[in-house]
Amino acid sequence: MTSALPAADRELVRAAAHVARTRCRGDNHTMAAAGRAPDGRIVTAVNVYHFTGGPCAELVLIGAAAAQGVYELETVVAVGDRDRGVVPPCGRCRQVLLDCFPAVKVLVGRGDRVRSVPVADLLPESYVWADHQVEADTAAPSEP
Secondary structure (H helix, E strand, C coil): CCCCCCHHHHHHHHHHHHHHHHHCCCCCCCEEEEEECCCCCEEEEECCCCCCCCCCHHHHHHHHHHHCCCCCCCEEEEEECCCCEECCCCHHHHHHHHHHCCCCEEEECCHHHCEEEEHHHHCCCCCCHHHHHHHHHHHCCCCC
16 A cells, blocks of 8 residues: 555555454455545445345445444445455446445555545546436426
């Protein structure tokens, strides 16, 4: 992990790596995620692997954060078990993160090339569900 990465982001990677190392055991839990709230709190989670397509660690993180009263995340990262390091989010997670937290930053890259990128940069020309809500609100007919 590069020392050029801000200390808060290095701490987030360390938190996810710790959970991956200590809580991901066997085939059911192979990825850990960590997210930082605007107040600096770090929330962690693990995936639930299942042949039917259980939720990724990033999706579990969103629910775990809400359960702890964290409704905004500034930065998220996923780390694989067996010292696989930072793993970029899958397409579904990218879309869900964009829809839930349009301004969230995602840590991606390997080794000393880990960097923070806006989630929107991971989905160029994407459709943002929040835009649908704004369009629906502005398209509603006004009361006479």
